Amino acid sequence: MADLSAAYLGLSAALFAIGALGLIRRRNPLVMIMCVELMLNAVNLTFVTFGNMLNDAAGQAIVFFVLVVAAAEVVVGLGIIVALARRKPGLSADDMNVLRG
Amino acid sequence: MTSALLLAADPLYAQGVDLTALLITILKVVVAFAFLLVATMLMVWFERKLVSDMQNRIGPNRAGPWGILQTLADGTKLFFKEHINPIRAERRVYVLAPFLSFVPAFLLFCIVPVSGNWANGGDGTVELFGRTTYLQLADPPVGILFALAMSSIAVYGVMLAGWSSGSKYPLLGSVRASAQMVSYEAAMGLSVMAVVLVTGTVSTHGMVASQAGDGLFHVLPNWAVFTTLLVPFVIFVIAGTAELNRPPFDLVEAEQELVAGFNTEYSSIRFALFFLAEFMNTVTMSGIFVTLFLGGPSGPAPIGPAWLWGCIWFFLKTSAFLFMFVWFRATLPRFRYDQLMDLGWKLLIPLSLGWLLMLAAVQLSGQQNWNPVAVGAGVILMFLIGWSLLRSANAKARAVHLGEEVNA
Amino acid sequence: MAVNYVVFFICALICLLGATGVVFSRNPVHAALSLVATLFGIAVLFVQQSAHFLAAVQVIVYTGAIVVLILFVMMLLGVDQEEDIDEEPLLGVRAAGTIVATILLLGLLAVFFLQSNRSTLVTGERSVTAPLSVDASLDSTKGVAETAGPDNMATLGRLLFTRYVFAFEVTAALLTIAVVGAVVLARRPDRLQPVPDEPESMDDDFMAALESEAGH
Numbered sequence: 001m002a003d004l005s006a007a008y009l010g011l012s013a014a015l016f017a018i019g020a021l022g023l024i025r026r027r028n029p030l031v032m033i034m035c036v037e038l039m040l041n042a043v044n045l046t047f048v049t050f051g052n053m054l055n056d057a058a059g060q061a062i063v064f065f066v067l068v069v070a071a072a073e074v075v076v077g078l079g080i081i082v083a084l085a086r087r088k089p090g091l092s093a094d095d096m097n098v099l100r101g
Numbered sequence: 102m103t104s105a106l107l108l109a110a111d112p113l114y115a116q117g118v119d120l121t122a123l124l125i126t127i128l129k130v131v132v133a134f135a136f137l138l139v140a141t142m143l144m145v146w147f148e149r150k151l152v153s154d155m156q157n158r159i160g161p162n163r164a165g166p167w168g169i170l171q172t173l174a175d176g177t178k179l180f181f182k183e184h185i186n187p188i189r190a191e192r193r194v195y196v197l198a199p200f201l202s203f204v205p206a207f208l209l210f211c212i213v214p215v216s217g218n219w220a221n222g223g224d225g226t227v228e229l230f231g232r233t234t235y236l237q238l239a240d241p242p243v244g245i246l247f248a249l250a251m252s253s254i255a256v257y258g259v260m261l262a263g264w265s266s267g268s269k270y271p272l273l274g275s276v277r278a279s280a281q282m283v284s285y286e287a288a289m290g291l292s293v294m295a296v297v298l299v300t301g302t303v304s305t306h307g308m309v310a311s312q313a314g315d316g317l318f319h320v321l322p323n324w325a326v327f328t329t330l331l332v333p334f335v336i337f338v339i340a341g342t343a344e345l346n347r348p349p350f351d352l353v354e355a356e357q358e359l360v361a362g363f364n365t366e367y368s369s370i371r372f373a374l375f376f377l378a379e380f381m382n383t384v385t386m387s388g389i390f391v392t393l394f395l396g397g398p399s400g401p402a403p404i405g406p407a408w409l410w411g412c413i414w415f416f417l418k419t420s421a422f423l424f425m426f427v428w429f430r431a432t433l434p435r436f437r438y439d440q441l442m443d444l445g446w447k448l449l450i451p452l453s454l455g456w457l458l459m460l461a462a463v464q465l466s467g468q469q470n471w472n473p474v475a476v477g478a479g480v481i482l483m484f485l486i487g488w489s490l491l492r493s494a495n496a497k498a499r500a501v502h503l504g505e506e507v508n509a
Numbered sequence: 510m511a512v513n514y515v516v517f518f519i520c521a522l523i524c525l526l527g528a529t530g531v532v533f534s535r536n537p538v539h540a541a542l543s544l545v546a547t548l549f550g551i552a553v554l555f556v557q558q559s560a561h562f563l564a565a566v567q568v569i570v571y572t573g574a575i576v577v578l579i580l581f582v583m584m585l586l587g588v589d590q591e592e593d594i595d596e597e598p599l600l601g602v603r604a605a606g607t608i609v610a611t612i613l614l615l616g617l618l619a620v621f622f623l624q625s626n627r628s629t630l631v632t633g634e635r636s637v638t639a640p641l642s643v644d645a646s647l648d649s650t651k652g653v654a655e656t657a658g659p660d661n662m663a664t665l666g667r668l669l670f671t672r673y674v675f676a677f678e679v680t681a682a683l684l685t686i687a688v689v690g691a692v693v694l695a696r697r698p699d700r701l702q703p704v705p706d707e708p709e710s711m712d713d714d715f716m717a718a719l720e721s722e723a724g725h
Contacts, residue, residue: 013617017610022532024606052558061668068680072687079694085586246565253573
C-alpha cells in the first residue's frame, strides 16, 4: 500500500497542476469554474490519501466540508455569471475587468 | 482494501475472490440482466393492456398470446428503422446520451434484494454451489446512496439528449425534464433518510433484514411504511414518479406539449434505448420502493423453500407498484410545469424534512424514556404553527406586492 | 493486491484524460463531460481508500448536482459556443500558465517525495512525535482502516456531529447564504414595472392595432 499512497499523491499533484493551467489559460468563466473544481478534487484526493496513510478519519471529515463549500461557491459563481451574461452576450473573463456592471 | 470491504457484507466474498465466487457473481449478473430485460418487455405490454382495459378497449392482442410479444415486435421494428442523424446535432454527445440514460437503469437494480431466506430467523442468505451469498448483485457499504447516485446520473442522459439534438423543442424539454428530476431528488433523498433512521442501516440487505420481523402488536409486519408513519412512503412514491418522468409528471415528454420532448430527434435504436430505459427505471424504482418501505422479499413462507417464497412476495409487491404506475397514467391529468415545481420545492421538501426531524425526535424520546407520542405530537404541532404563520406572512406579502403593482 | 494496482492505473488514466479534456476542449459541454469522467475516477479512488460515503456523496453532489448546474447555465445562456482557444488576446498568458503549472507540479512532487526521512512518508507512520490530544470517545484517530465498510459512515457521522459540529453548522449557514445570494443575483431587475413593449390590455390595443393594420 505504501507505493500506491505515493502514486495517489502524485496523481493529485498532477490534477492540481492541470487545473491551475486551465484556470489561467481559459477565458470562458464556466470552464474556469470547472478548473477550480478540478483543483478542489485534487485536494480532496490528497486529504483522503493522507487520512488513509495516517489512519485518521479527520481527512474524510475535511473533504466533506470542502465538498459543501465547493457546492456553495459554484452556486454563487453561477449566479454571478447569469447576472453578467444578461448584460452582454459573448461571455469572456477578459471582459469582466471593471467593477461596475 | 480487499474486495471484502468493497462489496461489504456479502459472505460470498468473505475469503477473498476466487474462481467460484467470480463465476457465481457472473451468474448473478447474467440472471439479473435477463430478468430486467424480460421484466421491461412485460412491463410495456402490461401498461398497454391495462390502460386499454381501463379505457374499455382490448389493446394489443395480435403478437403472441394476449399480445405478449408486442414489445418484441415493436423493438424489432424500431431496430430496422432508418437512422436519422440531424445535421445540427452534436455528434458525440448525441450518440452518448441514450447510454447515459440506459446504463444507470441497469446499475440501479444491483442493490435490490430479490429474495432471501428470512424464515425462522435466517439471515437472508442462500446456498449456491456450496457458497452462501445474498440474492442481490451487490451490497455496497453505501447501500441506498448508490440508488440516489444512479438517479443523479440519469439526469445527464435526459439533459444531453435534448441539448445535443440541436433544435428548440428537445432543448426546452430536456431543460425542463432535468430541472424536474433534480428538484425531486431532494425529496427522495430526505424520505430515504427517514427510512435509514428507522431501520438503522444504509445497506439494502440490512434494511430488508430489519423489516423482516413482526412490528406493531405483532399484527403488522415491521415494514418501514408503518414504522415511518406513512408520510415518507407517500413522498417517496410521488417523488419517484416525478423522477421517472412518469404520468402525471410527464409534461416534458408528452406529445401534446413538446412533440416528444428530449427524444424528438432520436430514431430507431437510440429511441428504443430511451424508451427501454424509462421502463427499466420504472421496474427498478418499484423494486426500490418495495425494498425501502415494504420489506423487500419478506412475507410468510408456508411450504417449500423460503427463498422461493421470498421471490414470490417480492414479485407480487413490485407488481402492485407497477399496477399503481399504470393506474396513474390511465387516470390522472398532467401537472403543469409550475405546479410540478411548486409541489416539489414548496410541499414535498419541507414536509419530508419536517417529518425526518419528527422521526428523529421520536427516536430520541425512545432512548431518553420520554413519551414518544407526546413528543411526536408536540413536534407536529410546532410545525403546523410555523407553517400557518409562514402562509399568512406569504399571503400578506403577496397582497402588499399586488397592491403596489396596481397602484404603480 | 495486483487488482488494486490495475484499478488505480485505470482510474488515474481516466482522471488525467478527463483533466486534459477540461483544459483543452474547445466545446464547453465537452469540458463538462470530461470533468464528469474525472469526478467518477476520483470517486472510485475514494472507494479504493475506504472512503465509501465520500465516494457516494461525490457522485451525488458533484456530478449529480454541481456539474448539472453548470450544464444548465451553459444551455440556458447559450455559452456553449466554442471558445477559440487558439487565439489568445492577452500576451504571455500561455507562457505564464505553463510556467506556473510546471512549478506547481514540480513543487508538489518535491514536497511529497524529497523528504529527509523518506521512509516516514511512504510507510504512513505518523511523523509527529506527540500524539494529538483527543477525547477517547471522539477518537478521530479511530482510524480509517478499522472503520472501513459499514462503519465508515458511523465514524464520519460521529466525527461530524461531535468534534466538528461547529464547522458543520457554519457550513449549513454558508449554504443558506449561498442560496439566498444566488436567488438575489439571478433575479430579473424591474420586476414591478410592466414590460414596456407589451400592451396593458389586449382588448383596446388589439382592436386599435387591427384597425391601423387595416388602414395601411
